[in-house]
Amino acid sequence: MKKDKKMTLTLPAEELMACGHLACQGCGAALAMRYMLKALGQKTVLCIPACCWAVIDGPYPYSSLDVPIYHCAFETAASTATGVKAGLEMTGDAETTVVAWAGDGGTFDIGLQALSGAAERNDDIIYVCYDNEAYMNTGIQRSSATPYGAWTTTTPVKHFKTQPKKDIVAILAAHRVPYIATASVSHPEDFFKKMKKAKDIKGTRFFHVYAPCPTGWKSRPEDTVKLARMAVQNAYFPLLEIEDGEKYTLNLKLKDKKPVNDYVRIQGRFRHLTDEQIGSIQAEVDARWERLLKLSV
Amino acid sequence: MKKVMMGNHALSYGAMLSRSQVIAAYPITPQTQVVELLSEMCADGTLDARFIKVESEHSAMAACIGASVAGARTFTATSAQGLALMHEMLHWASGGRHPVVMGNINRSMAPGWSIWTDQNDSLSERDTGWMQYYCASNQEVLDTVIQAFKVSEALMIPGMVVLDAFALSHTYEVVDVPDQAAVDKYLPPFKPEIRLTPNDPRAFGGLTGAEHYMELRYKLQKDMEKAPALIEETGREFEKMFGRNLGLVDAYKCDDAEFVFVTSGTAGFTARVAVDELRRSGVKAGNLRIKVFRPFPFAKVREILKKVKKAAVVDRNCSYGAHGIFFQEVKSALYGEPGTPPVFGYIAGLGGRDITTDSFKEVAAHALAKDRADEEIVWIGVKK
Numbered sequence: 131m132k133k134d135k136k137m138t139l140t141l142p143a144e145e146l147m148a149c150g151h152l153a154c155q156g157c158g159a160a161l162a163m164r165y166m167l168k169a170l171g172q173k174t175v176l177c178i179p180a181c182c183w184a185v186i187d188g189p190y191p192y193s194s195l196d197v198p199i200y201h202c203a204f205e206t207a208a209s210t211a212t213g214v215k216a217g218l219e220m221t222g223d224a225e226t227t228v229v230a231w232a233g234d235g236g237t238f239d240i241g242l243q244a245l246s247g248a249a250e251r252n253d254d255i256i257y258v259c260y261d262n263e264a265y266m267n268t269g270i271q272r273s274s275a276t277p278y279g280a281w282t283t284t285t286p287v288k289h290f291k292t293q294p295k296k297d298i299v300a301i302l303a304a305h306r307v308p309y310i311a312t313a314s315v316s317h318p319e320d321f322f323k324k325m326k327k328a329k330d331i332k333g334t335r336f337f338h339v340y341a342p343c344p345t346g347w348k349s350r351p352e353d354t355v356k357l358a359r360m361a362v363q364n365a366y367f368p369l370l371e372i373e374d375g376e377k378y379t380l381n382l383k384l385k386d387k388k389p390v391n392d393y394v395r396i397q398g399r400f401r402h403l404t405d406e407q408i409g410s411i412q413a414e415v416d417a418r419w420e421r422l423l424k425l426s427v
Numbered sequence: 428m429k430k431v432m433m434g435n436h437a438l439s440y441g442a443m444l445s446r447s448q449v450i451a452a453y454p455i456t457p458q459t460q461v462v463e464l465l466s467e468m469c470a471d472g473t474l475d476a477r478f479i480k481v482e483s484e485h486s487a488m489a490a491c492i493g494a495s496v497a498g499a500r501t502f503t504a505t506s507a508q509g510l511a512l513m514h515e516m517l518h519w520a521s522g523g524r525h526p527v528v529m530g531n532i533n534r535s536m537a538p539g540w541s542i543w544t545d546q547n548d549s550l551s552e553r554d555t556g557w558m559q560y561y562c563a564s565n566q567e568v569l570d571t572v573i574q575a576f577k578v579s580e581a582l583m584i585p586g587m588v589v590l591d592a593f594a595l596s597h598t599y600e601v602v603d604v605p606d607q608a609a610v611d612k613y614l615p616p617f618k619p620e621i622r623l624t625p626n627d628p629r630a631f632g633g634l635t636g637a638e639h640y641m642e643l644r645y646k647l648q649k650d651m652e653k654a655p656a657l658i659e660e661t662g663r664e665f666e667k668m669f670g671r672n673l674g675l676v677d678a679y680k681c682d683d684a685e686f687v688f689v690t691s692g693t694a695g696f697t698a699r700v701a702v703d704e705l706r707r708s709g710v711k712a713g714n715l716r717i718k719v720f721r722p723f724p725f726a727k728v729r730e731i732l733k734k735v736k737k738a739a740v741v742d743r744n745c746s747y748g749a750h751g752i753f754f755q756e757v758k759s760a761l762y763g764e765p766g767t768p769p770v771f772g773y774i775a776g777l778g779g780r781d782i783t784t785d786s787f788k789e790v791a792a793h794a795l796a797k798d799r800a801d802e803e804i805v806w807i808g809v810k811k
Contacts, residue, residue: 173625177493185634193630198623200496201632202489203519209486213451213493213501214623216477220448221498226625244489247482 140319142168151194153186156351158341158358159260160186161315163195163231166258166337169325172197174227175218177211179241180204181233182267182343183260205240207232208248211255227256227329234261234275238296249305252333256325259298259336262343270346278414279407280399282346287402294414299338299372306375307334312368314340316358320369320381340367348398357393364388365419370426378426390415428604434595435460437565437602438504438530438588441572443474444610445528447502448617449494451479451487453509456542457592458532461504484509488516488527495525496631498622500576504530506592507548508537514552517585521556521647523632526579526586526617528572529557533692533743534592535778543779544592546692546744550720550752556647558586558654559720561691563677565600567718570665573605574673577614577661582650592779594693605669613668654722675724677716680706681731684713686795689732689740689757691717694775694782698741701787710791717753728760729767737768739794741787741807743776750774750803769800775807782807 146167153160159182167174174197178184184201188194202210207230215228230248232241237259245257264282265271272282274296285291302310309331313321321339328335342358344351361367362382369381390412394400400408432440438461442450450469452462468474477494481487484505491501505513510531520527531549535541549559560575562568568590575586590596623631635643655675662673679699681687686705688698695716705712715731715738717724732738742751749755754772761767771794776782786807793805 172628175497175623175625187630187633189634189636190630190632190639193628193633195630196628198625198628199630199633200493200623201630202493203515206486206489206516209451209481209489210493212479212481212486213449213490213495214497215493216449216451216479216490217494217497217499217501218624220477220494221622223497223624243482244486247486250482251480253479 141165141322144168146172146196148194148196150188151186152188153182154345156344156354157182157186158315158343158354159183159262162260162339162341165315165318165321166325167195167197169322170227170229170329173225174229175214176200177202177207177214177228177230179207179232179236180267181236182262183231183233185267204236205244207236207241207244208255208257209244211257212248212253215254230255230257232259233267234259234263235265235273238275238298239273246305249302249307249334249336252307254332256328256335256337258339260339260341262341262346263295264346266343266346279403279411281402282399290402302336303372303375307336308332308374309335310372312338312340312370314358314362314367314369315342316355316362317369324371346399349396353396357397360388360393364390364393365415366390366393368419368422370422378422380422380426387419429601430604431599432565432602433460433597433599434565434568434590435532435597436464437568438572439464439468440604441569442502443468444605444607445502445573445576445614446500446616447474447476448499449477449479449491449501450503451481451490451494451501452503453481453484453487453505455484455506455509457534457596458504458506458509458530461530484512485516488513488520491527492516492520492523492525495527496523496623498617498619500617501527502529503527504532506532507534510548510552511536514555517552517555517557520585524583524647526583528575528579528586528588530572531587531589532592532596533589541778542592544594544743545777545779549587549589550744553721553752556584556651557721558584560586560588561718561720562588562590562595563693563696563716565595565598565602566671568595569602569604570669570671570673573610573614574661574665578654578657580617581657582654583619584647584650584654589692591693609668613665651722655719655724655726658719675719675727676731677718678731679714679716681713681715681735683711685711685736686791687713687715687732687735687738688787688790689715689717689738689753691720691753692743694741694743697782697784698787701784701791704784704788705791710795712791723756723760725760728757729764732757732761733764733767735768737771737794739771739773739790741773741775741782741790743782745774745777771797771800771805772803773805773807780808
């Protein structure tokens, strides 16, 4: 006889993010923030550059978060966070976790130099890139995190993005920072666990968090978690950890790796793609997965 | 204690005596010795500060802002291209009300590459909401850094201490280094009312609609308007403790003067020599060196210049399509005031070309021969 499964809440019930924020329906980035704060707790300071979250927390004089926020310039999430950490330490607060919380544009593009600088110095910050794969806050323009094939307002259907997404995790691994993790809003417990682990590590810790965006992906708000889960299960966005730039751990081995087709087909931004073009996405995903399998041995 | 030091090291000593807690800087000629000495001071414990060796000036100012909002006293230094790269963050520092103090070594903007002095780098940042002090000696550089922290932290407005490349940055002078205990008395620790801390969670600088933004900028201007009196007050306090006054302007033989040079930076000391020579030849000359450019000391300039017959502003800068930048400020100070003298505008010394006593004599000869200031710009020492 099957026993009744007991449901246990593994994430803390305490909420540091209040309702009344300004995210769109089904926003992956809003979930990501909520889960991160559950892991880091109240002794946290956020540096948020221009990105969706520059608006989501609420306009002056409001904030939907119970942790302090410094709204910084677009390209300065990492450098501002470095300064905040130094400033807190010099005024007697060595405990507080300082987080740079940026979108993909602020990380992959305009903020990459400052991020590289902080990573090379191994500054004691957690840098989180919530990736919705385009400049969503300004109205869905392509970034270097936009994947091959996607429509955006600057890569129209007739001229969709033909370059693959920049491999930001590999760039950070090349800096040999102590800890890198990918996470997805579909796997909050995994995200929570990694964030808890990162909190106790010294130096630059980098999170690449997959955050679907119904507005920009032309997907249904109720499909956000589903899409994020599909991306994990088809290895489009594998869950992994890298320690010291060398030690790769794949958190989900994916014995039954799903094809990307279903994932691509339920997003309006890929609607124009032919089967052949989706085939090339599949080939790229497979190649990267094989590479990761070798690296994680 | 008296020491022989270069202008750049005067900045470093100023930052050290002010007990800067976080320094973030990127090297650029002719600023390098400022940060070299500071990194040594941080390494050997002379200064208890964190030195963040950033990968650009943009990040330098961003890190200073972060450290400042966290409650630390912060310092940086740069020059020309570096200052221009910081431009966005200069607005951020003043708009966010972070009292960062920065040394800027005046260097001409490229192209062509130049490492020599003129003021177009700092004057291009005129409207960023920073206080700007133009120094003429290494002593003044060191003293002004300490005063700038005091004024900036009282008003929560950042301050820029400006000195000429090479003419000051690499020139060695005797500098009286104040006693640390006395400086501590003059400049108590930085204790901002509000700071970035989990103990008091606030959001700084979020999206600000039309119903709030203007008031934030109104307050910045209102506090900037308090700066002239505060600079004079803290300057007198400094004089009481250290014997040297730090005012808005340095008026040399202006009391009975009929003809006055208006100058800034090291050219302001060269002008004194020219004034003495002119006086020997019977011209009642004077020199008004403007030390504080932002906030502009309108009242002080008006008070001194309205008593003279002619004023000649010598600018080491040019607002292309207009004229010298100090020239326009001086004219603006005098406009509408009855009985003001004609003001002549000269441009000299761009790209590090020397401004000598002969340059000033040429200026005087030109101005004294004319009744009206009918030219927008007279170029001194230019090959036409």
